[in-house]
Amino acid sequence: MASSLYNLALDFSKELNYTKAIMARQGDKGITVTVKPYLNGLQMDTSGGTFTLKGTTPSNRYVDSVATSVTSEEVTFSLDGTFMSEAGYYKHCYVEYRKDNQILTTQDIIFFSLGVSDISQGQADEYVSQLEELIRKYNETFDAFMAETKGRVDSLNQQITDLTGQAKTLQDKLDALKEEISKLGNLQVMYSNSIDFGNYDYSGNPNLLSKLSYDLIENQNTSAGTLSKGENSFKYNKISAETEGGVELYYKRRGIANWLPSNKTLVMTVKLRAGVDYSPADGKKILIRYRFVDNGTGKIVLDLPINSNSITQEWKEFSITGTTPTFGPQAYHPWIQFRAQDGILGEIEMSYDIKIEEGPTATPYQPNLLVEPYNMCREYPNENIADPKVKFPIESGDHQIYQGYTEEELMIGQTYTITLKGTKPASQTFVAYNHWTARLGELKPVDGLTDVWSLTFTPTKVVAMPKLFRVYQYPRSTVGACQIDWLKIEKGKTRTPNISEYKYRGIGMRDSNNPYDYVWDIEPEYVEDNLATDIKISEITGKANNYTDGKVSEINSQLTASINEVDTTAKDAQTKANANATAIDELDNKIDERINDTATTAFYGAQGEVSNKTKVAEYGVGTGYTTTAVGETHFERQSNGYVKCLKAGKYSISAQIRVQLGGKYASWLYTNLYKDGTSVDNLVSYGVDALQNRFAASGNIVTDLEVNDVLNMRTEIGVADGILQFTSCRTLVLTRLSD
Structure with missing residues (x-):
């Protein structure tokens, strides 16, 4: 490969950067990398310091190169063959700056060394030349975009951070089409199926309730009051002063609110305001209660009494602190109750922004990110080893509700987690078994979710049918109508959502539940499964144009052409793969011997x-x-x-x-x-x-x-x-x- 020159603009704050790429060939010499160093968006003082380009090869070997030239505006590295001694994507590549006791580093640079191929030299030069041209144009486009963006913004603080953050997301999407970049240091990872987090303040505690909607509200006494829609709210008009009236929230023929954690101090916060015709009554209250049924008996967990005279025509928040009990396997039917006592008349409006959170103090409202459309989780979904042949939903009033055969044998000493979404009578408990003689345990409600039950177990006994898995309802004497919408069995003690993949991955510098503490990109596995077509690439780059004034379209055709060329190369490789038939036969013989x-x-x-x-x-x-x-x-x-x-x-x-x-x-x-x-x-x-x-x-x-x-x-x-x-x-x- 001929000598190559790479010009990179890198910011040592890691905040105002776009990921750069260097592509060379294994053993190449004469590679020159010129870096324009910035710090927080401003040109960096290079005097008195030492700049070193450092890397970790695919085999975890450390390589480095000290700058051969340092001026006030740029730093130059001349790389010899040692730096390109291995083929493949380098696990890390970055520039380090040392001055006295100060050490600064840039973000990782994509560094790819092409291996020595068995194709002809002419084919190799042509293929590599095309890839080099793609990378050069790719870097030039974003260098131009950075310069243009800096010229337009009024503030080098928040506005530059926002714009470059959007551009980084775009570039990460394109990078994911090649290969996932190795994680840096101790970065935190979060997954989500939506990054439309809204204009909420996530600095407080997570919300344990799903978003309320009008179809989850039922009027239990129409003679006492009427129900109507508001704007992100419902309106209850009390028309009788003689009786108590109200509605049930998170209710659809039964309670379907999210389960709360057992034995925790929680705060419930609601927002109310009065209509123009509202008439309070001395000593009478509005009652907001989180309730559930325990073994057939109704229980109140959080009880918020609001003096009817304290409600005005302006939105006002009201909170109550309480401690939850132990929610056992027969816990059922959680919902929130809204009641207006007798004597109260007129319209009361309640916002859908209801929050229940852990801790003694209320924090700003935010949606529950554990549920749709987010399904936010710190773990990528584990493989579901439950029987794929079982069809859902299952509706049954029998003692045995579910039977299937796991895709792997249950092993003594291995930890598993079963999770199902389902409903059952209040008197019943979901119980998991291998065989009816090998009981695994009772499923309990999952905090923050609706109708979801889970159990983590480690088998101590497995019968002669180690793939058999059953779910019963207990007690047998009081069986009733049950339904299972889905069921997941996974290895390990961590429950992950019942989804096959995540669309987005967030990387953050600290452990946080705030989605805005993470930089979000398209999850690489999702890219591999869903984006390797011209149509999908156009869809993603079309969205990316919203952040780049259409500049990404300039490289879309080049990207598509590159993918098509890789596809052609893959087909050629099939011919070589056919030559391995003899080796495969030998391997089959060894497998037979092992069997x-x-x-x-x-x-x-x-x-x-x-x-x-x-x-x-x-x-x-x-x-x-x-x-x-x-x-x-x-x-x-x-x-x-x-x-x-x-x-x-x-x-x-x-x-x-x-x-x-x-x-x-x-x-x-x-x-x-x-x-x-x-x-x-x-x-x-x-x-x-x-x-x-x-x-x-x-x-x-x-x-x-x-x-x-x-x-x-x-x-x-x-x-x-x-x-x-x-x-x-x-x-x-x-x-x-x-x-």
Whole structure:
């Protein structure tokens, strides 16, 4: 590649900058980078300091280059082949300035070194030349834009920050079409599906309530008053002084307000004003209450009484502080109640800007960013491993509401989080299970959301069907109509929204819930999935023109051409990929070998074995069984039902036994796995006076086996009245884990 010259304008405040790009080829020499240094938008004093261009290569190797020339207006770096010693995007590249004890750094520069290609030199030069031209024009466009913007603004403080922030967002969108830039230092990350945050003051505490709307308000007594729409408000006209009247908020045949956190000090703030015909009554109040139903009983959490004489024709805020109880699994039906006591007449207007927040002191109103359209979250959505074949919504009045098979096996010791959006009767609880014998826990309401329930669990026991997942409603004796709109199961203890992707990513310098503390761009994964077409590029650049007076259109055609060229290169690469078929076949053979090493043998459907009505029975796999295997079969059934190991190793052994008890009952029952006549471990144990008739139980153990080891089960019961009428092993699954 020929020698290249790059002219960059960089601001060491990191506030007034646009990201720059340098593209070279691996091993190139004679690259000259000229930097015009600024500090807070003003030309920087370069005297007495040292400028160094520093970088981190794709393999995490540190490289640097000290400036070869420093003048009052610019700094020059001459890069040798050492700086371009590796191919790919450099993880970091920036300019450092040192003077005495002062150290300043610029934002990261995109630094890309093209690798040595196996295409011809002529093709390589042409391709690289086009990319270099694109980057040069790209930088020239934004350099011109910065100069023009600085000439128009009246203030170098807020106005320059706003305009350059918008331009940075545009450039980040274009950068995302190539590859995500590595994060810097300890920057904070936030995700959102909307960046239309409105003109709200987010300096206070987050709002735990969703935005109220007219369709979520119901008049419960039309003889006492009438309801009408206002502007971002509702109007309640009290027409009877004889009775109390009012409306229910966040209500649609039932309460659907957002859940509040348990055992927290909260503040509720509302805004009211009176109509021209409003008539208060001495000693009478307007009552605003957050309520819910707990196991069938109505409860008041926050109770705000407002003296009717304190309401005027100007908007006025009223607040109340309270402490929430523990919201249990049977908590239900949260809503806000508006009541005007008897004696009060006329119109009262209430703003939709209702806020409930943590803490003892009220802060300015802001919308709830946890809900639509934002779904704001610090974590990118985890993969949903719930059964994709299950169709929603599910409406059921049965004990079992949901059954599916997870895309991965549930593992003992792995932490998972299940979240569902659904409704249930007040008396009922959502409970998660693997199998009905493997209870995982009760789902509880999620703070700040409506009808959303969640549980974080770590399985300590998994049955022979490790992908099985069920949700029941409890108690069984009071089942009622339930609905599940969606269900998500994810690895880890963090609940993430039930969405597949985020549109926007925010980067901030400090930990904050204020969206204006972050610089927002299009999330790179969203770009990869949605923007790699000419139409989508035109859509994004069209929006970007709003911030650049149409200047981005100048590079749109070049960007599209570049993408088309990359697409052509990718098609050419397919021919080379076909040459790897032999290597892939070899890999398949190795995979087959691995499958055989970790094979599973299963015996199903065995008949019962009569034990001659004794208290002890030793047995194996009964008659009438079928055998399945994944990979090689590592076990065989002998004539007496016992199974013999054919390959040594560490095995996971799961069994389901079925027992028929004769007589009254048995006070205890144990089933152990035996190897060559010696007990290995306990599979099933019961120790209560409740074992009667026929029942089934499952268990799992992990043990080492040698070739020709013979396995069987031994079941024993207690109490003289109890006898084993018959026992059987209905399912025996043996999985080889390792050597």
